[in-house]
Amino acid sequence: MASVSTVSAILSGHATPDPSDVLSMFALPGRVALVTGGVRGIGLEIALAYAEAGATVYCLDLPAHPSEDFIKVQAHVAALPALSIGILKGAKRRLEYTSCDVTHQKEMWAVVERIAEKEGRIDVCLCNAGVLHAADVLEYPAEDWQKIHDVNINGVLFTAQAAGRQMVKRNTRGSIITVASISGHCTNQGMQWTAYNTSKAAVLQMTRSLACELAPKGIRVNSISPGYVYTGMTKEFLSKNPTLDGKWRAQNPTGRLANPEELRGAALFLASDASSYCNGSDILVDGGHCAW
Numbered sequence: 410m411a412s413v414s415t416v417s418a419i420l421s422g423h424a425t426p427d428p429s430d431v432l433s434m435f436a437l438p439g440r441v442a443l444v445t446g447g448v449r450g451i452g453l454e455i456a457l458a459y460a461e462a463g464a465t466v467y468c469l470d471l472p473a474h475p476s477e478d479f480i481k482v483q484a485h486v487a488a489l490p491a492l493s494i495g496i497l498k499g500a501k502r503r504l505e506y507t508s509c510d511v512t513h514q515k516e517m518w519a520v521v522e523r524i525a526e527k528e529g530r531i532d533v534c535l536c537n538a539g540v541l542h543a544a545d546v547l548e549y550p551a552e553d554w555q556k557i558h559d560v561n562i563n564g565v566l567f568t569a570q571a572a573g574r575q576m577v578k579r580n581t582r583g584s585i586i587t588v589a590s591i592s593g594h595c596t597n598q599g600m601q602w603t604a605y606n607t608s609k610a611a612v613l614q615m616t617r618s619l620a621c622e623l624a625p626k627g628i629r630v631n632s633i634s635p636g637y638v639y640t641g642m643t644k645e646f647l648s649k650n651p652t653l654d655g656k657w658r659a660q661n662p663t664g665r666l667a668n669p670e671e672l673r674g675a676a677l678f679l680a681s682d683a684s685s686y687c688n689g690s691d692i693l694v695d696g697g698h699c700a701w
């Protein structure tokens with residue numbers, strides 16, 4: 410935990426006059442983070458936020474080689490000037506890419522072990538990779554149902570296992586964050602997403618179970634539940650149905666969808682010391698969708 414000028418530190422005469430103190434609680438200097446599904450969308454946006462906060466970030470995703478968009482963001486991070494003040498002084502910011510499939514348990518364990526051996530630690534893991542498929546519930550093909558659950562449930566578990574094993578091995582007080590959804594809290598009106606909704610409810614419960622079992626090992630586990638966000642995942646549905654954007658906007662009191670960067674704050678909070686007493690929590694970032 411970064412040293413901060415708390416009220417008790419001030420009253421006992423141990424506070425230091427550093428105006429950036431409260432912000433330092435959100436910094437990730439020298440930390441190593443993993444982000445699955447990190448080649449695009451919400452994953453890439455949060456990976457960038459973690460790198461800006463001082464971390465070395467490994468994005469794990471399916472393509473053998475990262476996309477042009479990823480390479481541009483990677484170059485941006487590499488060009489960030491070294492900070493010379495405060496808690497980020499001298500912090501190296503780096504974005505790396507590794508190809509892997511979250512549904513392969515042993516592959517995930519091996520990939521993350523290699524990263525931990527190279528970097529010496531794993532501090533943060535965002536289990537973000539996910540897939541979405543629509544089908545009439547009475548006709549839902551077994552193989553599509555299975556595919557959704559392989560990625561969205563098994564993949565989250567295998568990623569959390571891979572990171573947690575390295576955190577325990579290296580005695581790191583780590584933070585694991587799963588990406589659930591409003592779809593784990595309520596049913597998306599008008600959408601035939603039973604498999605997806607079921608998988609996200611499972612992620613919420615898995616997060617609480619992981620949090621309880623891993624807390625004695627010094628690892629916190631929390632989830633983020635986004636509302637509708639403009640990414641490749643939602644574009645697939647929005648581009649086929651021109652009235653859908655308006656319908657989704659009307660379903661939350663804020664009256665709009667989110668952009669991926671609006672997930673940064675919650676993701677950084679949960680990764681950092683700022684959330685040191687959060688465990689088994691879920692943060693809804695949904696414009697109030699579930700408040701209605």
Ligand SMILES: NC(=O)c1ccc[n+]([C@@H]2O[C@H](COP(=O)([O-])OP(=O)(O)OC[C@H]3O[C@@H](n4cnc5c(N)ncnc54)[C@H](O)[C@@H]3O)[C@@H](O)[C@H]2O)c1
Nearest residue numbers: 446450451470510511537538539590635637638640641642
């Ligand atoms: N976009 C939204 O409106 C929204 C809302 C709530 C929750 N979410 C969740 O946020 C997460 C990110 O979604 P997004 O909108 O950025 O979607 P996206 O489709 O843009 O990105 C998902 C990424 O996951 C990767 N992926 C899929 N299967 C994988 C596998 N087997 N192994 C490794 N990587 C795999 C994909 O290649 C892709 O890069 C998902 O878990 C999604 O369910 C999204």
